[in-house]
Amino acid sequence: MGPPEGSYEVVERCIKSGVLERYPDYNYEKLKRAISSFYGCREEDIVPTSGAGEAINLAIFALKPKWIYVLEPSYGEYEVLSKALGISYKPVFYRKSGDVFSLNFSDLEEACGREDSLIVITNPSNPLGIYIERGEIIEKLSRCRARVLMDEAYSELCSRCAIELGSGIPENFLLVRSMTKWLSLPGIRLGFLFSSSREVLEKIDAVRQPWNVGSLADCFARELLSRKDEAREFIMRSRRYIEGERKRMLNELKSLGLKPYDSSANFILVESPRGLDLSFLLKGEGIHVRSCASFKGLGSSFIRIGIRKPHEDDELINALKRVIENE
Numbered sequence: 001m002g003p004p005e006g007s008y009e010v011v012e013r014c015i016k017s018g019v020l021e022r023y024p025d026y027n028y029e030k031l032k033r034a035i036s037s038f039y040g041c042r043e044e045d046i047v048p049t050s051g052a053g054e055a056i057n058l059a060i061f062a063l064k065p066k067w068i069y070v071l072e073p074s075y076g077e078y079e080v081l082s083k084a085l086g087i088s089y090k091p092v093f094y095r096k097s098g099d100v101f102s103l104n105f106s107d108l109e110e111a112c113g114r115e116d117s118l119i120v121i122t123n124p125s126n127p128l129g130i131y132i133e134r135g136e137i138i139e140k141l142s143r144c145r146a147r148v149l150m151d152e153a154y155s156e157l158c159s160r161c162a163i164e165l166g167s168g169i170p171e172n173f174l175l176v177r178s179m180t181k182w183l184s185l186p187g188i189r190l191g192f193l194f195s196s197s198r199e200v201l202e203k204i205d206a207v208r209q210p211w212n213v214g215s216l217a218d219c220f221a222r223e224l225l226s227r228k229d230e231a232r233e234f235i236m237r238s239r240r241y242i243e244g245e246r247k248r249m250l251n252e253l254k255s256l257g258l259k260p261y262d263s264s265a266n267f268i269l270v271e272s273p274r275g276l277d278l279s280f281l282l283k284g285e286g287i288h289v290r291s292c293a294s295f296k297g298l299g300s301s302f303i304r305i306g307i308r309k310p311h312e313d314d315e316l317i318n319a320l321k322r323v324i325e326n327e
């Protein structure tokens, strides 16, 4: 859908107010207030970051666990950082039964029992698109000795996900949120980390770079989130659009003989049952989709496609038709 209407005017107003010539507030007090009011959580439990990416880095760097258990297939940055820090990386695979991927919590038993470990769950999962109720994860893992990092970067674009963080998030949980995805503004680096543990927050603050969120992003987020009703309405419209368009795309993809997996997010994992490397074939049509060759447990017969505007999605379907017919 692109960024919310008026986003560029907000950027302009921020620039005109002189933010580029000033450091932001070191403690981000006003930004924390805006985030806490929008997301329904306490100001003191938040660390604003330059995107969810920085929040993940800070969490892993500050906690420096001995082991990182990641539900795979998954976003790759957790492993990159683990390797850089010499942390032992332990993939835990979602189970696949027919057309459905799911998590069997008993697979996390070893991780759960280890005090010096961090369990990472991307929810909704990238690239699978599946969503596990946050309450269920909390119920199953709140008594673990391990800490749990929940990367909720896509939750605003998932109708089943809660926008609010609320109360009741246990001390061994850390939540990561992104503002770049739902705003369609990845260039404005914005996100935050939530924890209700003083100890964790202090550790994170100690490794955080001073002024880690730029003045422009700080100013932009404060103004955008202060228009709470408009921003919420934008999220709801995005969710409705994605849901409708995703349903249409699932049907179109199935009618081409492909195997799309049900998704709660703004993307769909698609398998070519004939083992075709669709990402490679689509490049010949001038279309770039995410090959899943680099995701653990998937391979080059899987692609991940994003839900885009109807005419762009139609273009993709037509190109898929052509490459499948030619093979």
Ligand SMILES: Cc1ncc(COP(=O)(O)O)c(C=O)c1O
Pocket: 050, 051, 052, 053, 054, 075, 122, 126, 151, 153, 177, 178, 179, 180, 181, 186, 190, 191
């Ligand atoms: C699961 C996941 N977490 C975090 C990020 C990083 O998001 P941000 O742009 O907010 O840094 C991404 C980006 O693709 C992602 O897929």
